[in-house]
Amino acid sequence: MASIARSSLLRQVASAPKSAVATKPAFQKSIIANAARATAFHTTARRPLLPPLPQKVEGTVNDAAPVPPTDPSHGSYHWTFDRLVAASLVPITLTPFAAGSVHPVLDATLCATLLIHSHTGFQNIIVDYVPKYRVPRARKAFSWGLNAATVVVGLALYQYETNDIGLTETIKRIWKA
Secondary structure: OHHHHHHHHHHHHHHOOHHHHHHOHHHHHHHHHHHHHHHHHHOOOOOOOOOOOOOOOOOOOOOOOOOOOOOOOOOHHHHHHHHHHHHHHHHHHHHHHHHOOOOHHHHHHHHHHHHHHHHHHHHHHHHHHOOOOOOHHHHHHHHHHHHHHHHHHHHHHHHHHHHOOOHHHHHHHHHHO
């Protein structure tokens, strides 16, 4: 804060006429008072937006940090499944347009694959950015919210597929519009 106040004071004193500064000490006092008031208005204390998360210390300072058991396949099944679903979206998306026919089974497969792909992607975001050990209730709320949203979107896609034109026909109509 001192460097901010100092720079504005120096600017005001430098911009003042030399004769007024040399002859009138009251003029200097008013410049300093106004500058201090202006810099105090423009600068604020740095406060965090959110309070810190709850901290919990287990053990003492001399205890070793607990190391979880390692497993080489931990996470690899999820990663492989995510990549397979993402890679399968390309042919499933292109097949109806290349073949020129819209089949309900192919359309339902596309909707299910998109739904699974979206769900696992958002689930990975929740796992990465909402740690269970720091905010367990928020993690559970986000997970339940994701599950509820997935069910709602799945029901909406089912209704759209059975009672309306379907996803592939919608894409075709938008493309030709």
